[in-house]
Amino acid sequence: MVKTNKRILRGVLMLTYLFIIGILLFLVSSLYSFLNTGADRxxxxxxxxxxxxxxxxxxxxxxxxxxxxxxxxxxxxxxxxxxxxxxxxxxxxxxxxxxxxxxxxxxxxxxxxxxxxxxxxxxxxxxxxxxxxxxxxxxxxxxxxxxxxxxxxxxxxxxxxxxxxxxxxxxxxxxxxxxxxxxxxxxxxxxxxxxxxxxxxFKDTSQKNPLNFTNIKGINYYPQATPWNMYGDAFDINIIKNDFRIIKKAGLNSIRIFVPYEDFGKANVKFEKLEKLKKVLDTAFAEDLKVVVTLFDFYGNYDVLDWTLNQRHAEKIVETFKDHPAILAWDVKNEPNLDFASRGEVNVTAWLDFMIILIKKIDKKHPVTIGWSNTKSATILKDKVDVVSFHYYEDIEQLESEYLKLKEEIKDKPIVLQEFGLSSYGGFWRPFVGSEEKQANYYKEIQSIMTKNSIPFMSWTLYDFDVVPKEVLGSLPWRTNPQKKFGFITSSGAKKLSYKYISKE
Missing domain, CATH: 3.10.450.240 (Nuclear Transport Factor 2; Chain: A,)
Structure with a gap:
């Protein structure tokens, strides 16, 4: 028994000795490797x-x-x-x-x-x-x-x-x-x-690129099942082709689409995203639809240190598609004035100014615009853009006077009503406020105003949506639920009463 215990003790001591020697060898070899390796920059x-x-x-x-x-x-x-x-x-x-x-x-x-x-x-x-x-x-x-x-x-x-x-x-x-x-x-x-x-x-020597196609009767477009995620895994060009045929048959001649900044790879634009965008433009051209491409969707930083990354992003997209026959215009950013409060008007407008210069330097043919959220902001950078674009979701009774005031101030450039619409939602969060009948009457009246004043337009939007991503309006139901019901066609594919006024009175 004593001999056995001694053997066990001897074995434990040997294993401990070998373990310590192993640790020492590892440390020495690591030190040697470090001393013989250049600094990791x-x-x-x-x-x-x-x-x-x-x-x-x-x-x-x-x-x-x-x-x-x-x-x-x-x-x-x-x-x-x-x-x-x-x-x-x-x-x-x-x-x-x-x-x-x-x-x-x-x-x-x-x-x-x-x-x-x-x-x-x-x-x-x-x-x-x-x-x-x-x-x-x-x-x-x-x-x-x-x-x-x-x-x-x-x-x-x-x-x-x-x-x-x-x-x-x-x-x-x-x-x-x-x-x-x-x-x-x-x-x-x-x-x-x-x-x-x-x-x-610095002197800006950018040339003016006139809008040659002025009879714009268009619509802002997302596929019904993938709004705000048009180029994701569920991308289906056949669905988009069918929608473009519906748009064309409805009497419209143009669409406005959006390019999400991060989804496309930021400074290093992803090839597969460009391929999907190309398919969309090719399909639009085949269906005789002109396209306004809105850049920098879901971007809102504007930090000066971000500018070079933003420019490489825009440069890649504009350079790739500047000669595509479907392109009608480049829209730098959707409603950037909504970022004035959080990012500063000086920061946002300076960013927009340099982005216009960059786009015009690459594409010397297609006009550049900015999708302002109202008429008040539409005059900002009016001397830099080729087309003045504004959105209108205010009182329809004021639309004509607001447009005429804008036209009085901007006499040398086309003015486009780039977004407008009314939700048909009248559910729990907005009881008795909206309905298909009210939506149809709204479009009937606004089409009458646009016809009278020859206002180029692009409405919002073709379909009702089942889901609105929280990145768009947050997650509060009284904000997201009305946003789901702006379409001329229900999420199940049925034409709403407003469809009658999608393109004319």
């Missing part, structure tokens, strides 16, 4: 610029060679990435008055000036919100030892706002030319020195 970056695409301005390179040693395309990409990341972390720093990330992209001497600016701004409760939208780069010198680069950035397009005590004191858009000296340190191309050589006020 993604872990060094406080801003996580490399993990998430947060800043994607338009970049072009001048391809005429450079003084000094030849440089590979791989290094060119590395220089570009680090150069843009330096811009980004500086923009974040000036917005937040913090130093996070500056050390990663600026040498000790160059970050001293940045820190002085941050300290001054913080003391005086001042912040700078800025971004760059375009860079035109020229590699002027690459040293023989591969450690130094001179980079020229011509006509960089910059937008900035300066705020004091959170109040706007200056807004400017400039085109500037810079020269940068970059040093390779610890695998980073860090900014060693920067000189602004010239700067000038």
């Amino acid at each position: 993604s872990k060094m970056l406080h801003t996580e610029v490399k993990q998430v695409e947060q800043y994607l301005p338009k970049v072009t390179w001048k391809n005429d060679g450079n003084k000094g040693r030849k440089i590979s395309q791989e290094k060119i990409i590395a220089v570009q990435n680090d150069y843009l990341d330096a811009w980004y972390v500086k923009q974040v720093a000036y917005k937040t008055n913090t130093r996070v990330g500056i050390e990663d992209y600026f040498t000790k001497s160059s970050r001293k000036n940045i820190y002085n600016i941050l300290d001054y701004n913080k003391l005086h409760k001042t912040s700078i919100e800025s971004t760059t939208l375009e860079h035109n780069l020229d590699l002027e010198f690459f040293s023989e030892d591969g450690q130094l680069i001179v980079l020229k950035d011509s006509n960089a397009l910059e937008y900035k706002k300066i705020l004091k005590d959170k109040k706007l004191i200056l807004e400017s858009t400039e085109v500037s030319t810079y020269r940068y000296v970059l040093l390779l340190e610890d695998g980073f191309w860090r900014v060693r020195h920067m000189v602004k050589e010239s700067t000038a006020k």
Whole structure:
């Protein structure tokens, strides 16, 4: 028995010894591996610029060679990435008055000036919100030892706002030319020195794109079973084709559709979503329907640091479909004025302004508009858009006078009533308020007004919906239930009394 216990004890001691040796070997090997591996840059970056695409301005390179040693395309990409990341972390720093990330992209001497600016701004409760939208780069010198680069950035397009005590004191858009000296340190191309050589006020040279198709008799469209999710897993082009035939047979000639920002992939637009949108446009063209494409549905941030991502999104969609024969116009955003209270009118209108410039730069043929929620806001950016679009859900008795006032102020551009309608809902949450008869009378009267004044129109909407996503109006039943009953056709496919007035009196 004693011998047995000794053997057990000896075995336990041996196993413990082997376990300890194993732990020690693991720790030593891990340390050796760490010491023989370069630093993981993604872990060094406080801003996580490399993990998430947060800043994607338009970049072009001048391809005429450079003084000094030849440089590979791989290094060119590395220089570009680090150069843009330096811009980004500086923009974040000036917005937040913090130093996070500056050390990663600026040498000790160059970050001293940045820190002085941050300290001054913080003391005086001042912040700078800025971004760059375009860079035109020229590699002027690459040293023989591969450690130094001179980079020229011509006509960089910059937008900035300066705020004091959170109040706007200056807004400017400039085109500037810079020269940068970059040093390779610890695998980073860090900014060693920067000189602004010239700067000038940005001038918008966008051309006007007239609306050639003015006899608009249209409707806002979603498939009945998938409203606000038209391009999801349940996408069925045969259902859409049948609906377009119904729309055409009803005497309409155009539709308005919506492109959801996040669903389409934000800055990296998904190929499969573009393919679905193409099928919709192809089908509309086959049915002789013109299409107004509304961009940025379900987007409402407008943050200056988001602008470059938004522009890459719009750029991809507009570039892909600018020559499609079904396109009637680009609608930048649906009812952006509803975001004035939460996001600030200056922020929203500046975002819209630059988006108009971008779209017009890509598509020089199709007009651009904005879907304002009322006549009051419709004059905003009237000199920038090609078509003024407004929505009207107010008292029908005031429609004609509101339209004539708008027409008096905007004499040189088409004005489109882009959304209007009345719910037939008269249930528990709105008893005795709505009915199919009241809806039909509303459309009869409004069609009479539009015929009298030759108002181009696009009504809301073809079908009643069984479900309205909470992202649209929230989840309160007294808001969502009426929204379900704006259609000319019930969710089961029966034509409502209002269908008689879908296109004319």
